[in-house]
Amino acid sequence: MLQHDHLFEWRTIEKNVLLGLEIQNKQTPESREQVLEMLKTYGLYKFKDARPSQLSGGMRQRAALIRTLALNPELLLLDEPFSALDYQTRLTVGDDIGAIIKKEQKTAILVTHDLSEAVSLGSQVLVLSKRPATIKTVVDISFPDNISALERRNSPEFKDYFNKIWKELNEDE
Secondary structure: OOOOOOOOOOOOHHHHHOHHHHHOOOOOHHHHHHHHHHHHHOOOHHHOOOOHHHOOHHHHHHHHHHHHHOOOOOEEEEEOOOOOOOHHHHHHHHHHHHHHHHHOOOEEEEEOOOHHHHHHHOOEEEEEOOOOOOEEEEEEOOOOOOOOHHHHOOOHHHHHHHHHHHHHHHOOO
């Protein structure tokens, strides 16, 4: 999943989320039904016949994630997926995407320059060195299981994790 959703305007949301299955010749009645269920579960079913331009940025990102999940990947790579969104939408969509990944029991690698995003969504943060990038340190993140990414930002541990990572980023190498 990339910074931009790369949904095709000439295709409906349903056809966009089925695209990967279509390309890989994996579209079956069962896989199509699974995708329609995901659209229902994640609040996009009533927009399945809409064009991408008729959806908000957050809805488009959810559609892009459903398109990715339809292929049942073992690992998701999210490369700055929220960077094109305004701050408020970023928070909401980050919370939504985090919940979807958790519900679907997927492993995801999130590439981000936003420390708050990394702490609120992650279970581990890998701090990279300057070029050439190597793993400088790994910070394990632990919050109660029953809180959302948005709620993590208000927990007492959040500031400690943020400050620890900030310090790592600013230490001389």
